[in-house]
Amino acid sequence: MSAEVVAPPRARRGARIGIALAFLLAFLWQVYGAVSNLVVWLGFAGVLGSGLTATAWVVLLLGIAIPVVAYAAAVVLGRTRRPLGFALVLVLALCASEALSLSQLAFFLSVVGAL
Numbered sequence: 001m002s003a004e005v006v007a008p009p010r011a012r013r014g015a016r017i018g019i020a021l022a023f024l025l026a027f028l029w030q031v032y033g034a035v036s037n038l039v040v041w042l043g044f045a046g047v048l049g050s051g052l053t054a055t056a057w058v059v060l061l062l063g064i065a066i067p068v069v070a071y072a073a074a075v076v077l078g079r080t081r082r083p084l085g086f087a088l089v090l091v092l093a094l095c096a097s098e099a100l101s102l103s104q105l106a107f108f109l110s111v112v113g114a115l
Helices: 009-048 054-078 083-112
Strands: none
Touching (some): 009 054, 054 083
């Protein structure tokens, strides 16, 4: 019979917190990009002497919300898992968030940005 070496819960909690903070930087980078898109498009609209349409506001704010919601969902869903499982949940959330953000940006540039 092999004896499993299991880290105490406190050590695993510390590892999960470290993993969550490391991934937080990646998700914050996505939020930074979405906020910069909003600021740039507001500047373009100001130069043209008009404002953003309601659709443009919704799409640009959705770009900010996607990584925030993905990170929160990953932390909630992975909080009871071991550190490796928690990291995998966060990787999946980051990939899904990036894919959704790129789709949102492509939609904005093809439909809303062309108006």
